[in-house]
Structure formats: structure tokens, C-alpha cells
Amino acid sequence: MESEQRRPLIALNGESVGHGRGRQYRAVLHDLSLELHEGERVALLGQSGAGKSTLLAALRARLDDRAAWCPQHHGLVPQLAVYHNVYMGRLAERSALANLWNLVRPLKAPWREIAALTKELGLDGLLRRPVGELSGGQRQRVAIARALYQRRTLFLGDEPLASVDPHQALRLLALIEARHATTVIALHQRELALSHFDRVWGLRDGHLAIDAATRELRLADLDALYPDADSSLPGTPPPSTPLDLATLPCGRGRA
């Protein structure tokens, strides 16, 4: 693969990732080694509490303003209109005066740009609507719009497809990928991970249990990331055999 020759956008080598500082520091992921290359679409999987958000926060801290960021809980201001919430994606690029003016009277150029972007996301007609009056799926799309409006090199998303139906998830993914060749997206849809991403990072038991090209993986490999899944519930993975790291395509180098 061509990207093998290029320097990675980000590389972690045996690092620990967690929360807190000094004596309060608590590691969530141990001995973490991974590389992210330009043009890669990575699905980040793992059961609840596995450390997906923690890893995304660590990547974001390292990538700084190269990464567009779509957080898990959206981080929107419910009292403000859709337009203003999306505009916030590039607040730092304009003067305080321009931002203040924009709050009262939207600036023409950003209004046009945000109107076009939100239309693509199926939010047309809602630009002046306070976000607090939107449905969960609509809020999700506003959060994605704000991240896309940032126009950064790569896209980091913490379950940005969680509140929408499968059909819409595909549409949103296509919109994200049309603007970002490189993506790292946390999600729970294992089939989607295999069908629409190049690589899977799978977290389990405080480690990167899977780091492999999707073409090397089967659904059963991903099931092993969800040891607590109750397979009697609809939509949950079947019972998996205990995770045997030796059998998973991790640490064999990049495919």
C-alpha cells in the first residue's frame, strides 16, 4: 500500500492513554501502538467503556487544529439557532467584533456557506431554529455540520452516526468522506465498519486488540470485542469465544 511509504499523520508507540494528571492519572489504554495514515478511514470499535472517547481525545490533543471534531454528546448550545451552532466551528477564525455582530445579524458569506452545508445534511429550513427544539437525529446532523464547517484535514467523530437510521448513517458517512479523506470514527455498527472503512481499531480490556485492514477481518473477529453482549437481545452480536489475541490480526504490521 502506498501510504506505507509516507510518514503517518500520527503515531503512538507503546503509550498509555487515560485521564487525570500526576497522582490522579488513571490509564485506560495501555501499551498503545498505532499509526494513522493520510487517506485512511478507520472505524474505532469497542464496547461501552472500552476507551473509544479516551483514545479520540488523545488523538485530538496530538492533532490539534488539523482535526475536525464531532463529539459524542454534540456540545451544541440549545438556545442558539442551528446557524449559530454551526458557525461556532470556525469562531476562532474571525474577530470578536465580527462574531458579536454575527450573533445579532448573520454575516452573508458564512450564512450562504452554512445554508448550503446544512441543506446537504437535510436541515434546510431549520437554520433559524434553536437547536433545543430539534430531534436527536437533527441535533446529530448539526454537530456533524459544525465539524464539517471547520474544514480541517481529517475528521474525528465520536459515534456521529449513533442517533440516525441505517440509511441516513450511510448518507452522513458519504458526506463526511466527501470532505475528509482521513477519518477516525467511533461506532457500534460492526457491519458498517467492515463495509465502509479501510481499517478497524478494536479496543478491549485496556488494549488495542484489533488493528487490521477490514479486508482481513470477519464479523466474528469483531464480536470478540463485545464480551458482555447479551445475544438474546435483538441486534447484539452472537456469543463470542474468549478473546484470543494470537488469532486476531493485530500487531502483524500494516496490511
Ligand SMILES: Nc1ncnc2c1ncn2[C@@H]1O[C@H](COP(=O)(O)OP(=O)(O)OP(=O)(O)O)[C@@H](O)[C@H]1O
Ligand atoms: N473525564 C474522565 N475522567 C476519568 N475517567 C474517565 C473520564 N472519561 C471517561 N473515563 C473512564 O475511562 C474509561 C473509558 O471511557 P470512554 O468514555 O473512553 O469509553 P467509550 O468506549 O467511549 O464508552 P461509550 O461507548 O460508552 O461512549 C471508562 O472507565 C470511564 O469511566
